[in-house]
Amino acid sequence: MTEKNILVADDQQEVCDLIKQMLEIEGYTIFQAFNGKEALEVVQNSPIDVAILDIKMPVMDGIEALKKIKQMDASIEVLITTGFSDFKTLKQTVDDYGAFDYLSKPFYRDELIHVVHNAFLKRDFNLQKDRTDLKGRIAQLEKDFIKKNRELRETQIKYKNIIEENADSIIIVTKDGIVRFVNSAGEALFDKKREKLIGESFGFPLMARETTEIEIISKDGNIRTVEARLSETEWEGEMAYLASLRDITDRKQMEEQLQQSLVHIKKSMEGTIQVVSMIVEKKDPYTAGHQQRVADLARAIAEEMGLSKERIEGIYMTGVIHDLGKVSVPTEILSKPGEITATEFELIKNHAQEGYNILEKIEFPWPVALIVQQHHENIDGSGYPLGLSGKEILLEARIMCVADVVEAMASHRPYRPALGIDTALKEISHKKGILYDPEVVDACLTLFNEKGFQLA
Known part of the structure; x- marks a missing residue:
């Protein structure tokens, strides 16, 4: 059975002890604090489900402690106790600061047990709702992942077709100058099948982000002037160069x-x-x-x-x-x-x-x-x-x-x-x-x- 942990914070030792006795009989595990600052330390170091805070405490009062506890863990349900009959302040702690309920001293054991029980019911309901929402979000994320993966594959195929059908020769070269990819225009430019080109040395200087002119001698001995633009890219997880080559012989x-x-x-x-x-x-x-x-x-x-x-x-x-x-x-x-x-x-x-x-x-x-x-x-x-x-x-x-x-x-x-x-x-x-x-x-x-x- 999962432990149900309750923090009791009151500057009066006897009040803390009395609440502890009442709740331990019901099977709750009790942590004690005697001011707001100690209450925060307990929440920080222990798995608290419900907190019972007295409003009037030294060092840090109960309302300030309530605000900070909610910032630390919004799932903790907080009950406020007070010996004053300031119902306006008590109502504000519930409406504005997120307290679950309040108890006015002196209170009866049955009253305490009832309010604490309801606090745990609300906490369990919220946790269950969060788990349901989480499952829904996970399912939606799975759908989104499948959709995005499909879109990615479609994009990859689209860009592969663009590169393949590009009028410019597109060549992927490793940082060591070895050819890893050649499109159809590249085959035509070098007058070789890509299988013959891939694995060979590119044979020209690699200068990223610069446009240079290189000369290629075709099989018939004619010299073709080619404009080369290189940019850095990634190929199979490693840095490489994408060379875009355009035959500018006629233009020259x-x-x-x-x-x-x-x-x-x-x-x-x-x-x-x-x-x-x-x-x-x-x-x-x-x-x-x-x-x-x-x-x-x-x-x-x-x-x-x-x-x-x-x-x-x-x-x-x-x-x-x-x-x-x-x-x-x-x-x-x-x-x-x-x-x-x-x-x-x-x-x-x-x-x-x-x-x-x-x-x-x-x-x-x-x-x-x-x-x-x-x-x-x-x-x-x-x-x-x-x-x-x-x-x-x-x-x-x-x-x-x-x-x-x-x-x-x-x-x-x-x-x-x-x-x-x-x-x-x-x-x-x-x-x-x-x-x-x-x-x-x-x-x-x-x-x-x-x-x-x-x-x-």
Whole structure:
């Protein structure tokens, strides 16, 4: 017969002993405590079924002990006893704190036995219910396990089919480089049956999380370029690599052909730009070589500033034709000796906008039309044709502006002799941050003063 263990906790020794005598006669095993703290120690160390707690105890009262006992083992049924007739407090212990029932001192033996018996009935009912619920949960877990296992198998088959039918070659390789699995595409790529491949060395470096290109020689001696992507995986309980191989031979050949086409197009474009430049210089022979020298200086400034190769190339190409709009200016004005009139200057100023109008419909890989349009804009907004300022002006145009000013001042013009490079550098230095971008000016000064740059 299973023991029925009861904890009796009361700060009065005689009360504890009296309750113990009454209950031992009924076959219960009694544990005693004389305050709430001792009661918790008994619960912690002994298999208690029912606890009888007096409310008023030293160190820790019965209500606090009740709360903690329920936290330790919610299956323990707790009875509260008290010598006070505070039925509100007694009712609260049942409703709010989980006590099974209460006894008001003094109580009769039959009353005690009846309440304790009911407490055990309730505990047995709850335990039986828990066991029934547990059986139900176990049965449900078994069903869930069977279902999940079936789903897992279906998923495994699904992914196996995906891997097998994948257009990329999928190969599983051990950390030692031995092939353990090959799909159908892998057989085709290596021109071998998987039985011949499995167990052999993979033969290529294993670098997880990196994409590399490898070359495979087919039976007919042709070299195939293959893109390999490796990732870490697990195979039969051990770390391995999953190699995804894609034949990119055709793509590489197309890329090479495309690159050759781009080189050809670029050369054609450069030739066209040079022809346009020559047309402009035929129109204005007094500035022959001006565009080329501006292009060379602008490119050098851009390199000094650390711009990308693509932007530097765009700046150079634009420099070669930056005065294209001058084809719209009468030759007699461009080559006029001596001072020009205000009206004539307005016609010359028009060349930046005219150059933009000619170039805007042409699809260059750089903002050529905008650079041409803005190369006479000043960062204080005093330039033309749009009166842009600061960062509204493309950096490429700010570079072209400085290069254009330096070359123009250092070279001969119909209306004046050459002013010289020193005067040109003083001009941009004096107006740095006013008309000209400070960073561009600094790069230009460094070229001439420190790196020996000279206009051709």
